[in-house]
Amino acid sequence: MQEDRPKARNALNGFVNAVYNTIEAPVVFFREKIVVPNQSDYPWYHQKYRRVPTIDECYTDDPVCKMEAQFQFKRDKQVDSEILNILRKRFEDCVLYESPDHNVKCKPLFDQYNDATENWFIKYGDLGAYNKVEDAYMKQKHRMIWERRHGPVGSGMKTNGGEAH
Structure with a gap:
C-alpha cells in the first residue's frame, strides 16, 4: 500500500x-x-442454469421435478422469443438499409425469420397466456400422432392409398 x-x-x-x-x-x-x-468467475450479466429433466422424464408424483421443468420451459420460451426478436430486427434493418432492392437482398433473412416463427408457433402457439409445460408436451404428442397417421401438418390428409388429397 x-x-x-x-x-x-x-x-x-x-x-x-x-x-x-x-x-x-x-x-x-x-x-x-x-x-x-x-469469488466464482463468471460474467455478471449471464447466469447459467443447469438443464433439468424435461416433463416426460418426471414421475407423475414428483411436483419438484414438474416445477423445475416448468421453469425450464419458461426460460426456453424466453430465449426462443428473444431469438425471434433478433431475427425480426435483422430483417427490418436489412429492409431499411437495402431498400428498394430489399425483396431480393433480404430474402434469406426473411426466409430464416419465417422458419423460426413457424417453429416457435409449432412449439408455443395456441397454449394461451398461462401456458404449462404439460400442455406443450401434450401438443407435441398430438402433433406427432397426427403426422404419423396423416403426414406433415398442412400437406392434406392421407387417403387409404397413402397419397394426400
Missing part, C-alpha cells in the same frame, strides 16, 4: 497517510485474502 504512494512531505501529510492506512489496510486485506479467492 505504502510503496506506491510518495513519501510524506510534512508532519500533517504523514498523519493523514497514517490515518488513511489505518482505515484502508483491513479493507484491502479482507478483499484480497477472502473475497477475491472465493
Whole structure:
C-alpha cells in the first residue's frame, strides 16, 4: 500500500497517510485474502442454469421435478422469443438499409425469420397466456400422432392409398 504512494512531505501529510492506512489496510486485506479467492468467475450479466429433466422424464408424483421443468420451459420460451426478436430486427434493418432492392437482398433473412416463427408457433402457439409445460408436451404428442397417421401438418390428409388429397 505504502510503496506506491510518495513519501510524506510534512508532519500533517504523514498523519493523514497514517490515518488513511489505518482505515484502508483491513479493507484491502479482507478483499484480497477472502473475497477475491472465493469469488466464482463468471460474467455478471449471464447466469447459467443447469438443464433439468424435461416433463416426460418426471414421475407423475414428483411436483419438484414438474416445477423445475416448468421453469425450464419458461426460460426456453424466453430465449426462443428473444431469438425471434433478433431475427425480426435483422430483417427490418436489412429492409431499411437495402431498400428498394430489399425483396431480393433480404430474402434469406426473411426466409430464416419465417422458419423460426413457424417453429416457435409449432412449439408455443395456441397454449394461451398461462401456458404449462404439460400442455406443450401434450401438443407435441398430438402433433406427432397426427403426422404419423396423416403426414406433415398442412400437406392434406392421407387417403387409404397413402397419397394426400
